[in-house]
Amino acid sequence: MEIVLAASAGLVLYTYIGYGLLVWLLVRIRGRRQPIDTPAVFTPEVTLIIPAYNELAFLPYKVANSFAQLYPTDRLHFLFVTEGSTDGSDDFLRKAYGASIAVLGGDVRRGKVAAMNRAMQQVTTELVIFTDANTVLNPEAVQNLVNQFRDPKVGAVAGEKRILTNDSESAAGSGEGLYWKYESFLKRLDAELHTIVGAAGELFAIRTELYEPVETDTILDDFIISLRIAGQGYRVAYEPEAYAMERPSFSIIDEQKRKIRIAAGGFQSIVRLKYLLNPFRYGWLTFEYVSHRVMRWAIAPLCLPVIFLANGFLAVQAFLSPSIWAHGWSLLFMLQCGFYGAAWVGYGLEKKQLKWKTLFVPFYFTFMNACILAGLMRYLKGAQSGTWEKVRRADEIRV
Template structure:
């Protein structure tokens, strides 16, 4: 054993990269928060979209047949309009030969514009009772409706029967609809029609308190005299017949411009208008009916006063004489309308804006997630097929890389504060069945790692160990130092916390019998799998890494040689400039560089190394963040591989797209899939959503079980997989999102040291 110690030098000033590293470290928490806020924002958008579609907070209950003992007879037997002037409930009837044409449940992007076009063509005003969620989704239609001179009223926000709702829910339904109207058309309204209402004689003991409460808030409740029952789709002639009042009676007529297929309503509307005009009827709005009654009362009492609104108060901006017929009702500010100002206007515009975002985001995400789901399932299928082919090909008795590789190789062990593990690492190498020299590069350790390494080598009688000490410069620098110091043409790289089986090095170097091979990836195993984190990472290593590597090997586009176990031709490493400090994932970086140099990278599943999984969630986050961010850096650094030609361009043509799609893009979308799943379970169809989730889990279990079979692992660890999907996977998603944000905002971290226990040794019975 020999030891090389560099001369002591003055501590150098931090480089630009190191200063950037410090800044990046300082940004860790803000970026985690930003990642969480991004996911929260997307979740909020989905909930808003669900609320608009009444999937969240929807209530389909409709009350029918309740007693009306508490409702005054004057209301039950009165006209279709109930006002609460001065706190006294009174009804208003529609004058003879007058039609107050009303439409419910809109706006609808298909039918409402057709209805508006017909009304404009025949110069007929109408009153539209709008559902707030629809207003917020189609604000342009409402704006056109109001500009055309029609009147609007509130029909709640989610079309619920208010008699079942709490006082808070009632106020929320009204307020949200008013905000939607403010954002869409810059107005609010005093008119209200309850969903599922009909004539005043249907008011009961449950709904009457609601009308009184809303009346106290200044609302005028509107019912019907004649119902077209167009929702039944009985045909044009029946709709016209049912909407026609008897004799010369005036009527509040109900039709629908939304809530289903309204083609028959659109066809019946011009027929109805022409029929009623031929009978001498005029058309007006609900406010027109109220104003007509007010004018009649003033005339009867011989008094005249200012123009009164739907609830009797003075309405600024409404000229005298403007009522009834559409020709004189072209003002934007109808009698029941109020101009939205101040906070109401801005909150309304914010609501409409948020809904616009949700309307665009949720469908886009749905399509994107569908594409991602198909791609992921396709990848699972491809992995199973290619992994099986790889296994059968490499385990044939006649399979050979070429003449056995028996010449000595150099094993490089970069170490930074590895006092807990370095002795076990050297002990495992001492059992190697292949001739090796061992180079331990101590990267400025402060815990006596080099002394422990020398002591372990002496106690094991290992004369083939060299310990090189250097000032702390990072893992890539330590590896490069080892490569320069290596005596042999093949170098094996391993981590200072990793242990090899006795036959690992021999198995790992056999592919170098093929002169095309420039590097070999080994099979990393989790040693401390008896912990929860260890078990989760064990599943990930076997399924996510080793099954992947079989596929990438056959496709000749291996993206990463793991730092825990990999072998390289020394000349190949030197040819690409050694281990680069440009990225945090030096292993991925050099693997891609070797591909681009025209050399082949393969996977040797029989060469096993045992490593220690992080002991805490914090350490796990740190490890995976470094991997994820480093991979992104490496891919960006080698982005020009996409245009490489010939055999050296295979990684750019095949490997780069696969890694970007399946290691970055699809995992970023994965949290949204889970959010959609939970959303569906709670608000849509629990059974169907749960079945879909179990189906996906089943497919993953099949893949994992097959991977365990190929690697000869015990299936009992798969019992942890459902919990892994619920907890561990979510953390990995957040790490990846965190890495994406870091990549977008810039920054770099240096080699991070995880706390190790040194509990991983060569498994019993192995080697």
């Protein structure tokens, strides 16, 4: 039982701490990547694709934010995908902006991925950038993403996702923001070592010719698209100076639904990308993919209950042992109980919309892993749909 506990704890520590330290060390040993020497002016034609299902309230701000990009206007095209919207988004965009943007509408709701597959059939530009309708981009986002494609080995570029929280924000919002800061740090390291393993749908770019139609029931289309491009032998670069800003989820219940859906999509992705688990063919990509994604989705969450139960067994046995060492298991078990107790209190306060940031680390860590386990159950039951779902956010940001 001690071996089970030690092995499980080791896997969790490697997933959340050890991998980052190891990649940081490898990058330091090898040195930073050297920039590609190319002409200063680099402005290939780009299409900005904005999926916008029932986003009428935010569309004026998203269009204004898109038009404000510091990129040559004759080289940047806009395609809003409003398919299936019932809030008048289609009519609003056509009447308000006319020929300055393209709109892919329709009454039939086939789902986000099916709509994206249709949208890509209309693209004639060299590069495509995907961004969500409820996010705000910094003015240099397009140009900074495009600059990464100076390197012919780069097939996709991920921007940075930033969660905007304020001093009175909920624990879930604060935890989400901290999580994405840590994710951004790991992505910088992954990109320096070889490639990042999965772009965030809020903002990422690809070479149009590398796009492969995605199965329409896919949940994490951004992850699948970017990893399949990496599987073709291209790097997925990371550009932290191109960022998409959004507010945290409206409530803990909304965040819970979102995370369970993402987790179910993670297990779906692992099955569909199982060929990437071959280190003899994919080398560094397999190492990064397994360490950063597979272990976080499929290994660490399963280890946590094993650690708790194994520790509980050893703590009970400690009462029957005269050894001082054995009582260390009791202390460790008490610390675990305290950690999860704090997480439970944090969850209860969050449901009542009460603020106590001291608890958000144990709360968000436990909450995130519990959602992954719930997502696994949903995936195994086949209860997850690929239909486009709109997520409620806290008070929207404006441009």
